[in-house]
Amino acid sequence: MEIKFSEETLNLVNKIIKRYPEGRQKSALLPVLHLAQAEFDGWLSSPVMDYVASLLNIKPIEVYEVATFYSMFNTEPVGKCLIEVCQTGPCWLRGADDIVEHLERKLNIKVGETSADGVFTLKTVECLGSCGTAPMLQCGADYYENLTTEKVDMLIEKLKTSGQRNTYMKSNRQEI
Amino acid sequence: MGKHILFEHINIPGIENFSIYRKNGGYASVEKALKMTADQVIEEVKESGLRGRGGAGFPTGLKWSFLDRKSEKPRYLVCNADESEPGTFKDRYLMEKIPHLLIEGMITSSYALGAKTSFIYVRGEYMYVIRILEKAIQEAYDNGFLGKNILGSDFSHDLYVQPGGGAYICGEETALLESLEGKRGNPRLKPPFPAIAGLYACPTVVNNVESIAAVVPIINMTADKYNDMGIGKSTGTKIISASGHINKPGVYEIELGLPVEEFIYSDEYCGGIWKGRKLKAVVAGGSSVPILPAELILKNAKGEPRLMTYESLAEGGFVSGTMLGSGGFIVMDETTCIVRNTWTYARFYHHESCGQCSPCREGTGWMEKVLHRIEHGNGRMEDIDLLVDVAKKIEGNTICPLGDAAAWPVASAIRHFREEFEYHVRYPEKVKNPKHFELEPMVSYQVSVNS
Ligand SMILES: Cc1cc2nc3c(=O)[nH]c(=O)nc-3n(C[C@H](O)[C@H](O)[C@H](O)COP(=O)(O)O)c2cc1C
Ligand code: SF4
Ligand code: FES
Numbered sequence: 001m002e003i004k005f006s007e008e009t010l011n012l013v014n015k016i017i018k019r020y021p022e023g024r025q026k027s028a029l030l031p032v033l034h035l036a037q038a039e040f041d042g043w044l045s046s047p048v049m050d051y052v053a054s055l056l057n058i059k060p061i062e063v064y065e066v067a068t069f070y071s072m073f074n075t076e077p078v079g080k081c082l083i084e085v086c087q088t089g090p091c092w093l094r095g096a097d098d099i100v101e102h103l104e105r106k107l108n109i110k111v112g113e114t115s116a117d118g119v120f121t122l123k124t125v126e127c128l129g130s131c132g133t134a135p136m137l138q139c140g141a142d143y144y145e146n147l148t149t150e151k152v153d154m155l156i157e158k159l160k161t162s163g164q165r166n167t168y169m170k171s172n173r174q175e176i
Numbered sequence: 177m178g179k180h181i182l183f184e185h186i187n188i189p190g191i192e193n194f195s196i197y198r199k200n201g202g203y204a205s206v207e208k209a210l211k212m213t214a215d216q217v218i219e220e221v222k223e224s225g226l227r228g229r230g231g232a233g234f235p236t237g238l239k240w241s242f243l244d245r246k247s248e249k250p251r252y253l254v255c256n257a258d259e260s261e262p263g264t265f266k267d268r269y270l271m272e273k274i275p276h277l278l279i280e281g282m283i284t285s286s287y288a289l290g291a292k293t294s295f296i297y298v299r300g301e302y303m304y305v306i307r308i309l310e311k312a313i314q315e316a317y318d319n320g321f322l323g324k325n326i327l328g329s330d331f332s333h334d335l336y337v338q339p340g341g342g343a344y345i346c347g348e349e350t351a352l353l354e355s356l357e358g359k360r361g362n363p364r365l366k367p368p369f370p371a372i373a374g375l376y377a378c379p380t381v382v383n384n385v386e387s388i389a390a391v392v393p394i395i396n397m398t399a400d401k402y403n404d405m406g407i408g409k410s411t412g413t414k415i416i417s418a419s420g421h422i423n424k425p426g427v428y429e430i431e432l433g434l435p436v437e438e439f440i441y442s443d444e445y446c447g448g449i450w451k452g453r454k455l456k457a458v459v460a461g462g463s464s465v466p467i468l469p470a471e472l473i474l475k476n477a478k479g480e481p482r483l484m485t486y487e488s489l490a491e492g493g494f495v496s497g498t499m500l501g502s503g504g505f506i507v508m509d510e511t512t513c514i515v516r517n518t519w520t521y522a523r524f525y526h527h528e529s530c531g532q533c534s535p536c537r538e539g540t541g542w543m544e545k546v547l548h549r550i551e552h553g554n555g556r557m558e559d560i561d562l563l564v565d566v567a568k569k570i571e572g573n574t575i576c577p578l579g580d581a582a583a584w585p586v587a588s589a590i591r592h593f594r595e596e597f598e599y600h601v602r603y604p605e606k607v608k609n610p611k612h613f614e615l616e617p618m619v620s621y622q623v624s625v626n627s
Pocket of ligand 3: 087127136263
């Protein structure tokens with residue numbers, strides 16, 4: 001399969017590059033990596049990163065070193081729903097551990113694993129700026145806050161039924 | 177009720193839209209500033225006593241006056257909306273509810289600094305906030321507040337939003353600039369400071385969301401009136417994000433000088449400790465500041481009530497004081513295990529260390545490991561002093577302040593709660609249950625060893 005952004009995304013990429021001074025197109029790297037991850041199955045394979053490098057006229061290594069530095073970029077495939085549960089202090093104080101444990105049991109996987117059907121990947125993350133509505137998790141663009149195990153159950157069912165790939169770029173919010 | 181100057185209009189339905197924001201006096205500071213000289217605007221901000229709201233509390237007007245204005249290079253204003261300090265979620269709330277306040281502040285501040293371009297760097301996880309800001313920016317362009325010759329003046333300005341990629345360290349201003357240039361977020365060695373060589377090696381000012389938003393009321397109401405609020409060198413208001421074991425977690429704008437006790441127990445703010453429990457400890461200014469036990473957060477060591485000001489919270493230095501920091505106010509009740517709490521932060525800092533300096537890279541790893549061991553009932557008595565030693569070796573020996581930020585929570589937890597660390601070593605079987613202090617609060621142990 002040839003790796004190429006849609007016409008619409010390419011236009012957006014060109015618009016983003018114009019924000020920066022001449023010769024500083026590398027500044028577009030983070031925004032463009034976000035677009036690439038959303039468009040190419042939720043992760044950044046080497047061919048995808050090479051493609052981004054060619055678009056920005058920079059060396060592939062400049063893309064790899066950035067992609068591996070930031071926690072939002074996946075350099076391995078992930079399930080359609082990447083469930084990221086915050087585990088830092090304030091969330092822990094309000095029961096984040098119970099949410100993680102519940103998800104592990106419910107999805108029958110450990111943190112860091114993907115469910116057999118390829119739908120769910122479970123990850124723990126650090127403070128997402130939602131400490132006042134803890135415990136919370138992020139799936140794609142959406143924050144789910146003030147969680148209880150019942151709400152988590154409902155969310156998992158709804159995400160399963162929705163069948164969509166969740167990306168940081170587009171909301172797929174489920175009512176829970 | 178305390179006076180609100182940033183959140184005055186925040187609950188008006190539709191305030192996120194330009195027309196409603198404008199109807200409520202929005203963008204008046206731009207109109208007013210354009211009739212002043214840039215120097216007059218800077219002078220006003222200096223006079224106001226506004227201090228950086230991102231954590232360090234550096235006077236904003238003074239920072240602005242350091243900007244290299246002789247250079248031929250373009251100048252930039254960069255807004256720090258990376259907001260990743262655990263316990264801090266005030267900027268998110270402001271940007272989500274009243275995005276035009278930040279945009280207005282960016283325009284007024286850019287006029288003062290002579291910046292033709294500015295960026296708001298928002299942590300990538302806040303993608304929905306980025307969408308809200310982008311929509312509001314478009315409205316500002318459509319209404320002549322951004323773009324060429326704003327309101328018919330000679331001042332032209334472009335404003336863009338830049339997403340981060342998930343990295344706490346990018347909140348450190350030079351790491352942020354590296355990230356904005358499309359690189360890894362490795363902090364730079366200073367000097368040169370951003371005011372001389374910042375974004376693209378051009379003179380740059382980096383300010384927190386709340387600092388930039390505060391410029392709006394300062395220009396509108398004048399520095400004198402702003403100065404009337406607060407106490408001493410803590411002027412104006414501060415947005416506090418309160419979390420943890422309280423009845424009303426949330427985001428509150430307070431006038432600086434409010435007693436800490438009132439903030440915790442009044443129904444107007446945190447509404448007291450949840451489940452009718454007792455207060456055990458508070459981290460008052462985001463996870464990086466020293467933790468204080470209940471006695472020392474409500475009153476300082478001299479027995480005077482503590483106030484929500486830079487000075488009062490710092491009273492007693494690192495022995496018995498803390499810092500206002502980012503305003504991330506984390507409250508812990510009597511069932512909280514301080515060791516586990518400290519371990520979650522040690523893990524956080526280890527995870528977020530950029531790895532450039534060995535004391536930070538190795539030290540944070542060690543602290544996480546040793547704390548994990550103590551918390552899980554595998555610790556030794558010597559481990560406690562080992563932690564103090566590692567924290568000391570990190571402090572002051574690194575390129576950026578993340579090293580200190582990692583060391584202080586550990587050092588202060590041991591300083592104020594040493595007996596709890598010792599308990600973990602003495603009773604490994606008890607602490608193997610992760611809910612140990614929910615079953616048996618630590619207080620009972622203190623009584624038994626003292627008797
Ligand atoms: C590790 C680290 C993380 C930081 N994170 C933030 C942040 O998320 N937001 C912020 O405004 N300042 C943060 N700062 C402080 C910035 O370096 C800088 O001082 C601030 O953005 C300046 O703005 P102010 O003067 O308006 O506060 C951080 C500093 C360090 C060392
Ligand atoms: S102190 Fe830590 S985060 Fe800061 S530059 Fe050094 S290694 Fe990186
Ligand atoms: S600690 Fe979980 S969102 Fe802040």
